[in-house]
Amino acid sequence: MRTKKVKLPQEKKKGSANKRSGGYIFKAGVKKWTISIVRGLLIFGLCFMIIQPMLTRFSMSLMQEKDLYDSTVVLLPRNVTLDNYRIVFDLTTFPKSMINTVWVSFLVSVLQVAACTLVGYGFARYNFPLKKLWFACVVAIIVIPPQTIATPLFLHFREFDVLGIFHSLTGEPYNMLGSITPYALMSITCMGLKNGLYIYMLRQYFQGIPKSLEEAAFVDGCSTLRTFTKIMLPDAMPTVLSCFLFSFVWQWTDLFYTRNFIPYNTTTPMYSTELSSILTRMSRYFAADANVAVVVPPARQQQLVSIGVLVCCIPLIILYIFTQRTFVESIAMSGSKE
Amino acid sequence: MMARKKKDKSQRWTLSDSISALIPINDNFDTMRSRNARTGILFILPLIIGFLMFELGPLIQSLSMSLSTVTLIPGQGYQLTWNSFYNYQYAMSVDPYFNEYLVQELGRMAANSIATLVLSFVIAVILNQKFKGRTVARAIFFLPVILASGVLPGIESQLTFNMLQGVSDEIAESSGVNISGALQDLLSVSGVGSGVFTVLFDMIDAIYDIIMASGIQIIVFLSGLSAISPSLYEAADVEGCTAWEAFWKITFPMVCPLLLVNAIYTIIDFFMKNDNQVIEWINNRMTRGFYGPSTAMSWIYFGVALAFIGVASAIISRGVSHYEN
Numbered sequence: 001m002r003t004k005k006v007k008l009p010q011e012k013k014k015g016s017a018n019k020r021s022g023g024y025i026f027k028a029g030v031k032k033w034t035i036s037i038v039r040g041l042l043i044f045g046l047c048f049m050i051i052q053p054m055l056t057r058f059s060m061s062l063m064q065e066k067d068l069y070d071s072t073v074v075l076l077p078r079n080v081t082l083d084n085y086r087i088v089f090d091l092t093t094f095p096k097s098m099i100n101t102v103w104v105s106f107l108v109s110v111l112q113v114a115a116c117t118l119v120g121y122g123f124a125r126y127n128f129p130l131k132k133l134w135f136a137c138v139v140a141i142i143v144i145p146p147q148t149i150a151t152p153l154f155l156h157f158r159e160f161d162v163l164g165i166f167h168s169l170t171g172e173p174y175n176m177l178g179s180i181t182p183y184a185l186m187s188i189t190c191m192g193l194k195n196g197l198y199i200y201m202l203r204q205y206f207q208g209i210p211k212s213l214e215e216a217a218f219v220d221g222c223s224t225l226r227t228f229t230k231i232m233l234p235d236a237m238p239t240v241l242s243c244f245l246f247s248f249v250w251q252w253t254d255l256f257y258t259r260n261f262i263p264y265n266t267t268t269p270m271y272s273t274e275l276s277s278i279l280t281r282m283s284r285y286f287a288a289d290a291n292v293a294v295v296v297p298p299a300r301q302q303q304l305v306s307i308g309v310l311v312c313c314i315p316l317i318i319l320y321i322f323t324q325r326t327f328v329e330s331i332a333m334s335g336s337k338e
Numbered sequence: 339m340m341a342r343k344k345k346d347k348s349q350r351w352t353l354s355d356s357i358s359a360l361i362p363i364n365d366n367f368d369t370m371r372s373r374n375a376r377t378g379i380l381f382i383l384p385l386i387i388g389f390l391m392f393e394l395g396p397l398i399q400s401l402s403m404s405l406s407t408v409t410l411i412p413g414q415g416y417q418l419t420w421n422s423f424y425n426y427q428y429a430m431s432v433d434p435y436f437n438e439y440l441v442q443e444l445g446r447m448a449a450n451s452i453a454t455l456v457l458s459f460v461i462a463v464i465l466n467q468k469f470k471g472r473t474v475a476r477a478i479f480f481l482p483v484i485l486a487s488g489v490l491p492g493i494e495s496q497l498t499f500n501m502l503q504g505v506s507d508e509i510a511e512s513s514g515v516n517i518s519g520a521l522q523d524l525l526s527v528s529g530v531g532s533g534v535f536t537v538l539f540d541m542i543d544a545i546y547d548i549i550m551a552s553g554i555q556i557i558v559f560l561s562g563l564s565a566i567s568p569s570l571y572e573a574a575d576v577e578g579c580t581a582w583e584a585f586w587k588i589t590f591p592m593v594c595p596l597l598l599v600n601a602i603y604t605i606i607d608f609f610m611k612n613d614n615q616v617i618e619w620i621n622n623r624m625t626r627g628f629y630g631p632s633t634a635m636s637w638i639y640f641g642v643a644l645a646f647i648g649v650a651s652a653i654i655s656r657g658v659s660h661y662e663n
Contacts, residue, residue, distance in 0.1 A: 039464055046461065046477045049546055054481065071530050126378025127371075129356030134382060137389045140397075142602070143643050145610055149396035156392070197603060199385070199559065216357075224640040238561040244482070246554065253488025259644045272489045298559025305493055313484050320480045321473060 027046045054313075061085070068299040088307040091281050101252060101271040102315070104180060108266040109247035111187035112195055117240055119190055120202025121228060125214070142196035146256055154260055157182040187196035193257055194249050198243040205239040206232065245323055249316055275308045351375075404637050408629035425634035433623075436635055439615040447608040447646075448482030450548065453541050454604050455597070458552035462559030463589065469639065474498045476560075551607060555600045562588065562596040602647055609643045 018025040056075075060068070060083055063077035068204075070078065122128075123135060134199070186192050190199060209232065217227040233240070255272050282304060287294045296304075351359075358364050359372035379386075380545040404425055406418040429436050465476055484490065541548065566589065574584045608614070616639055 036469065036506070039467070039469065043464060043469075043475050046549060047475055050481050050549060051478050068598060119382045119385045122378045122381025126381065127351075128375035128378035128382075129351040129359070131378075133352075134389075138385065139647070141389070142606055143609070143640055143647070144393075149400075152396035152399060153392060156395070156582075187391060188384060188390070190385045190393065191392045197599075200602065201596075201599050204599050208595050214600070226605040231511065234350070240564050242392060242557050242561040245557070249484055250487050253484065253490055255489040255492075276489045276495060278493070302494075305483050309485075309490060309493065312490065313481070316484050317477055317480065321477050324473070324476055324480075 036315075041329030054163045054310070057310055060303050061310060064302065065300060065303075068297075068303060084303060084307055085311075087285070088278075088304055088311065091267045091278055091285060091304070092271060092308060092311075094311075097269040097274045098272040098311075098315075100268055104183070104270065105248050105251040107180070108187045108192060108251050109244055110185055111184060112190070112192045112247050113198065113240060113244045115188050115190045116195055116198035116243065117202055117233070117236070120199045121206050123199070123203045138196045138199050140196075141191070142194070144199065146193065157261065166239075183257070186257075186261075192247075193254055194246070199248065200238055201243060202236065205236050209235055241323055244257060245320065248319065252316060253312065271312060275312060278308050279306060387469075400633055401637065403630060404633040406630060421630075425630040425636065428631045429635045429638055433631065433635070435619055436616070439619055440639070443608075443614055443616050444642070444646070447605065449537055450544075450551070451604040451608060453548050453602065454552045454555060455600055457548055458555035458600065459559055459597075461552070462556050462563055462587075465556070465560060466563040469613065475513075479556050482550045483557065484553075486550050486553060515574065521646070551604070554603060556609075558596050558600055559593060562593045566592045594654075598651055601650050601654055605646055605650060606643065609639070 002104055047222075058076060059075055062080050062082070063073065064079040064081045064083075067073045067078050119138075123131070123138070137148075156274055183192075187195075190196075214227055217231055222230070255276050258270050258272055279301060280297050283294055284300065286296055356375075357368075358367065359366065359375050365540070402418060405422065406420045407424075408418060461479060465472065465479060469475075475515070570588050571584055574588060579587070617637075620632050620635050623635065
């Protein structure tokens with residue numbers, strides 16, 4: 001009896017609250033639902049458009065060769081096999097090339113982002129002679145495609161010498177190619193892939209942070225470096241992280257710098273170069289004799305290339321899922337906003 | 339405004355100022371301003387070293403190439419003979435396609451970059467909201483960044499026959515369903531503003547390409563949006579601000595600095611695309627041995643790109659307010 005009595009007024013109250021508000025609660029509910037349905041449709045549609053080729057690739061990757069020519073097999077494989085993956089791993093010297101790529105990408109992107117953060121901060125906060133000229137240089141790095149400077153750089157690193165030091169020591173210039181040194185050098189001096197963009201992004205972000213934060217730190221006797229690492233850097237973490245992410249991804253799939261500065265050899269294969277030559281290697285792989293190239297059927301070619309692309313993407317997506325959490329969490333970390 | 343201008347003038351670096359700020363033995367060395375200048379230079383030192391070491395030489399070489407006739411000497415490289423601006427003249431008035439391609443690409447770029455910016459901003463705002471499956475959606479929208487980078491776009495175009503492409507085309511053809519085509523027919527019957535419609539429908543048809551080109555922009559906007567403190571919205575809500583007003587008064591101004599970054603990135607991305615007709619043409623001329631004219635063309639192309647970026651950033655930075663100003 002008692003419970004009934006308690007329940008009834010509550011239900012009444014819910015309806016009457018809506019009535020008393022002049023239908024506001026009902027309207028707000030409808031609005032909320034409409035927005036989320038429209039949003040859901042939009043996101044689903046766009047996501048589907050992006051992911052559909054990936055799903056097709058994935059299902060294709062599991063098919064046996066005969067399924068590829070069977071016109072009744074469209075979306076799902078009839079004879080599931082993982083053998084294709086094994087072939088692609090063989091073709092791209094898989095674990096080795098991937099480990100190399102992880103290591104190089106990580107090193108290069110950390111160096112690049114560290115250097116770019118410093119430079120971006122310098123541009124955002126300090127006034128020094130020729131500032132406009134140096135900033136024009138940043139824009140120039142963004143605009144000038146790396147292809148234009150590739151050949152001179154290649155020669156530069158083959159006969160690397162600073163003020164003739166190496167020449168006087170060993171009698172010949174120092175050949176840097178084939179190791180990671182040229183890469184690391186270019187990364188730490190902001191000359192890597194799209195580094196101008198990172199400088200620009202970070203400068204833009206640092207300019208948006210109120211100056212009073214640093215002034216307060218200065219008054220309290222905080223040194224420049226400490227202000228940078230303890231106040232500015234935590235605040236800029238989302239931007240720094242996204243730069244790191246871009247840098248990592250671009251490095252991961254980069255062919256241009258990799259091919260030029262880490263010339264192909266069997267001891268340090270990189271995944272991107274392996275992937276780019278997968279087609280020619282495929283035709284040798286399927287030949288009985290190692291010196292004769294056979295023509296691999298187009299469908300088979302596409303299947304194996306698709307697997308290569310999938311394998312290339314998966315680690316990056318996993319990395320993104322982890323870092324994007326930090327994007328969100330970094331709100332709590334960020335300092336005051338005026 | 340007046341006060342700000344005056345301040346700017348006092349902060350300008352004259353030659354004697356800059357030299358005395360760097361040399362220890364004088365009065366100007368230990369002022370706050372000189373000290374700050376030295377710290378600033380220290381911060382951008384990596385860039386200075388990098389630019390001087392790796393970028394300047396090749397740039398000068400390329401510039402001198404564009405201003406001279408290049409003759410190849412077998413076994414010894416090449417020889418440059420100064421011919422002043424002949425190569426530029428050649429690129430602009432003699433070369434049959436360069437002008438045409440340049441104008442075409444500029445038009446395409448202007449339309450596409452605006453579409454990319456708007457779309458990526460809308461998507462970023464949606465992805466920043468809380469809903470079920472947000473992590474998955476964000477991960478999916480990250481895919482374009484990967485798929486449009488480095489080796490990946492090229493590798494599948496090498497294939498003699500692309501099944502992914504083939505199948506979707508076939509479906510569209512056989513089923514006869516072409517929604518945007520039907521809509522276009524319907525709307526253009528009225529005959530009003532058909533030019534605008536054509537541009538619009540071209541964009542709708544190219545939506546896959548636009549999404550693929552907007553991966554970076556979405557992430558940049560997202561990183562900006564996620565840095566906006568929720569307390570701002572709470573305060574606005576308490577004051578009776580509607581969501582629409584909050585969007586224009588809080589979200590938009592807070593993300594505005596990133597708008598500039600994204601606009602510039604988008605423009606450059608379009609300029610550098612491999613399927614860009616101008617770049618293809620420059621490469622074509624280069625391989626056919628027109629070294630001088632092709633470097634001149636690429637310099638003209640840089641110039642145009644810089645001008646475009648300049649105009650875009652001038653327009654956008656009008657609306658962007660920095661805290662320092």
